[in-house]
Amino acid sequence: MRTRIDRKTLASIYLRGHGIEIGALQFPVKLPRSVKVRYVDHLTVSELRKHYPELDSYKLVKVDILDDGETLATIGDASQDFVIANHFLEHSENPIKAIMNFLRVLREGGILFLAIPDKRYTFDNKRETTSFDHLLRDYKEGPEGSRNKHLQDWVVNVEGVKDEASVKKRVEELDEMNYSIHFHIWTPKEMFDLFNKLDELFCLPIEILLFVKHEGDVVFIIKKHTGQNVTNLQKESLE
Secondary structure: OOOOOOHHHHHHHHOOOEEEEEOOOOOOOOOOOOOEEEEEEOOOHHHHHHHOHHHOOOOOOOOOEEOOOOOOOOOOOOOEEEEEEEOOHHHOOOHHHHHHHHHHHEEEEEEEEEEEEEHHHOOOOOOOOOOHHHHHHHHHHOOHHHHHHHHHHHHHHOOOOOOHHHHHHHHHHHHHHOOOOOOOOEOHHHHHHHHHHHHHHHOOOEEEEEEEEEOOEEEEEEEEOOOOOHHHHHHHHOO
């Protein structure tokens, strides 16, 4: 008899103790009763409903921690047994920074649980995948210089707006709303390459325990092992 490989099953196998889930909205991971989780988002539930009116009919999880999921500024170093970030990394303007902060708040032996959509099976299928050089530039120089191009790409290739004036107007609307689009997109190959290249470049204290494709997503289970302090690693990489 085969065991169904889904997020609930993976959580029961790999997650213990207490941790956080970032941007869960209407689809939190179903966890074992013994596992304790707090939900992180940059908006309250009422603000999320205004920002995403398309979610009006869904039940959203209670937001326990108001924080930017990329920085996790209110969460202490090495304080969490696990970090869950499903369908979050593609919304990050600075994914490498986000990954560094996920690792910063994890204890040694802690688990990073990520699900990232394969762009080929989403509304992003017409868009170019994000190169590692682009991600590295955004990490070192800041993502502000890329924001407008990302918004234009979204408006043209996802929303299907074509004429120049309408594209410009829609980009300005999304920018004013600070709307969370898919800023970066990948196929499984680029996702795996991202973590390999980060490990090569920064000697990250990580071990990829699982890399599995599931229903248009790729799920990573990553363990933080004993290694260089991630807070110091971020500082050194920017010098």
